[in-house]
Amino acid sequence: MTGHTLQYLREADVVFGIGCSFTRHGMAASIPAGKTLIHATNDERDLNKNYAADYPLLGDARLVLRQFIEAVKSQGGRPAGRENVRAELERVRAAWLAEWAAALGSKEVPINPYRVIAEFMRTVNPRDAIVTHDSGSPRDQLLPFYRAVSPRSYLGWASRMHSAPGSAHHRRQARRPDKFCVNFMGDAAFGMTGLDFETAVRCGTPILTVVLNNSAMAIEIPHLVVSHDKYGARDIGGRYADLGRAMGGWSERVEQPEDIAGAFARARKATESGQAALLEFITSQETRFSNRGALR
Numbered sequence: 001m002t003g004h005t006l007q008y009l010r011e012a013d014v015v016f017g018i019g020c021s022f023t024r025h026g027m028a029a030s031i032p033a034g035k036t037l038i039h040a041t042n043d044e045r046d047l048n049k050n051y052a053a054d055y056p057l058l059g060d061a062r063l064v065l066r067q068f069i070e071a072v073k074s075q076g077g078r079p080a081g082r083e084n085v086r087a088e089l090e091r092v093r094a095a096w097l098a099e100w101a102a103a104l105g106s107k108e109v110p111i112n113p114y115r116v117i118a119e120f121m122r123t124v125n126p127r128d129a130i131v132t133h134d135s136g137s138p139r140d141q142l143l144p145f146y147r148a149v150s151p152r153s154y155l156g157w158a159s160r161m162h163s164a165p166g167s168a169h170h171r172r173q174a175r176r177p178d179k180f181c182v183n184f185m186g187d188a189a190f191g192m193t194g195l196d197f198e199t200a201v202r203c204g205t206p207i208l209t210v211v212l213n214n215s216a217m218a219i220e221i222p223h224l225v226v227s228h229d230k231y232g233a234r235d236i237g238g239r240y241a242d243l244g245r246a247m248g249g250w251s252e253r254v255e256q257p258e259d260i261a262g263a264f265a266r267a268r269k270a271t272e273s274g275q276a277a278l279l280e281f282i283t284s285q286e287t288r289f290s291n292r293g294a295l296r
C-alpha cells in the first residue's frame with residue numbers, strides 16, 4: 001500500500017469504506033482495531049462479515065454518497081480545516097514517493113520494473129486507459145503507484161495467475177472500445193495464459209500485454225527455497241516478444257531504460273491501428289514492495 005494509506009489507517013479515528021467488501025485476507029491490508037467503522041456496500045453479505053461495522057449502510061455507492069453530501073450540506077457545508085487535511089496528505093504522499101524515487105527513476109540494466117511503471121504513467125494519461133494485472137510481483141509493484149482517476153479504469157488485485165490478458169480483452173471488446181486496455185504480467189504468468197494473446201489477435205481486439213520478463217518467479221523467492229536449490233524451480237525463460245509476433249501480433253523487446261517510453265508510444269500506435277500488441281521488458285528480480293504486509 002501507499003505510505004499515506006498506511007499512516008492514515010494507523011492514525012484515523014474513523015474508517016469509511018464505500019463500495020468495498022472489508023474482507024479480511026492475507027493479501028489485503030487489515031483495519032487496525034479500535035476504529036469507528038462506517039461500511040457502505042450494496043452487498044449485504046459483506047456487512048459485519050469480517051469486521052463489526054459501527055454504521056453498516058446497505059446501498060448503492062452513488063446514492064449513499066449523494067445522501068452524505070446532502071447531510072453535510074444541511075449541517076452547514078464544508079467541515080472546517082479541510083484544506084489542512086489535503087496539504088497534509090500531499091506532504092505524506094510526497095515523502096513516501098521520495099523513498100521510491102530511486103527505483104521509479106532507476107537507470108539499472110536489467111531494467112527495474114518500477115521504472116517501467118513510472119514510464120507508463122508518464123506516457124499514458126490514465127483517463128485514456130484501462131489497466132489490469134496478473135498476480136506475481138507486477139501486481140504488488142503496480143498497485144501502490146498506479147493512479148486511476150476515473151471509474152472502472154483499474155481492475156486490481158487479482159490473486160490468481162491467469163486473469164490479465166482475458167480481462168484486458170473483455171474490457172476492450174465488450175465495454176470500452178475507445179480505451180487503451182493494458183495488462184501487466186510476469187513471465188511465469190505469461191507461461192500460464194500467454195496464449196490468450198492469440199485470442200486477442202484472432203478476434204481483432206487491440207489490447208497491449210506488458211510482460212515483465214525477469215527469467216524467474218521472483219515473488220516466490222522466499223517460498224520456493226528447497227525446490228529451487230535442488231531443481232531450480234523458480235527459473236524460467238523465453239523470448240516473449242518473439243512469441244507475440246508468432247501469434248500474429250505487434251511486439252517489441254526492450255532492454256534499455258531509455259527505450260521504455262518510446263516503446264509504449266509505439267505499442268499504443270499499434271493498438272490504435274487495430275493490432276494486439278505485446279511489449280517484453282527485460283527486468284531485474286526486484287523484491288522490494290511498498291508496505292507489503294505492514295498491517296496483517
Ligand SMILES: Cc1ncc(C[n+]2csc(CCOP(=O)(O)OP(=O)(O)O)c2C)c(N)n1
Nearest residue numbers: 136137160161186187188189216217218219
Ligand atoms: C493459478 C495460480 N497458480 C499459482 C499461483 C501462485 N503464484 C503467485 S505469483 C507466482 C509466480 C509469478 O511469477 P512471474 O509471473 O514470473 O512474476 P514475478 O514475481 O517473477 O515478477 C505464483 C506461482 C497463483 N497465484 N495462481
